[in-house]
Amino acid sequence: MSSGSSPYSYPIVATLNRKLLDTTTARGKHVAARLKREIVIWLATTNPDGRPLVVPVWFLFEGDTFLIYSVPGQKVRNLERSNLVSLHLNSTPDGGDVVRVEGTAQVMKRQPPAYKVPGYVKKYASQIKGNGWTPESFSADYRIPIRIRATKFHGGD
Numbered sequence: 001m002s003s004g005s006s007p008y009s010y011p012i013v014a015t016l017n018r019k020l021l022d023t024t025t026a027r028g029k030h031v032a033a034r035l036k037r038e039i040v041i042w043l044a045t046t047n048p049d050g051r052p053l054v055v056p057v058w059f060l061f062e063g064d065t066f067l068i069y070s071v072p073g074q075k076v077r078n079l080e081r082s083n084l085v086s087l088h089l090n091s092t093p094d095g096g097d098v099v100r101v102e103g104t105a106q107v108m109k110r111q112p113p114a115y116k117v118p119g120y121v122k123k124y125a126s127q128i129k130g131n132g133w134t135p136e137s138f139s140a141d142y143r144i145p146i147r148i149r150a151t152k153f154h155g156g157d
Helices: 010-015 026-037 074-081 117-128 135-141
Strands: 041-046 050-059 060-062 065-070 084-088 102-105 144-154
Touching: 026 060, 041 074, 050 074, 060 102, 060 117, 074 102, 084 144, 117 135
Parallel strands: none
Antiparallel strands: 041 050, 041 084, 060 065, 065 144, 084 102, 102 144
16 A cells, blocks of 8 residues: 555454444445445355356435335346345545445345335436436336345455
């Protein structure tokens, strides 16, 4: 790490390497804020041949869970076969401020569509509009809800 790295890089990482996010610590508060404001998180699943499939997804962070909506495809098939996932936020340009989350995913059968989830619609309103969707048309395309329950938060390791 360079000497000008984020105050939330490797030296403070030990406060985050816990089972669940501790928002009573400076690092935990920082990570929770990032998870609320970041637009994209990287979702890693495992293909049938064992290779990772890592894709950027939109998400809504709610306590210790992440709500993602997906088009039908390989990531959904991967999750139906194995529910173990990893989520990653982008790091700083010099590799600091790493956030990685381990979790278990469930393809939801009874989750409302995205347009009926106010927090999701509010967070992604400009992206939905900018891509030519309405909340309803986005929900028709990204119709598969996925709920990921965090089992462990990591930083920098």
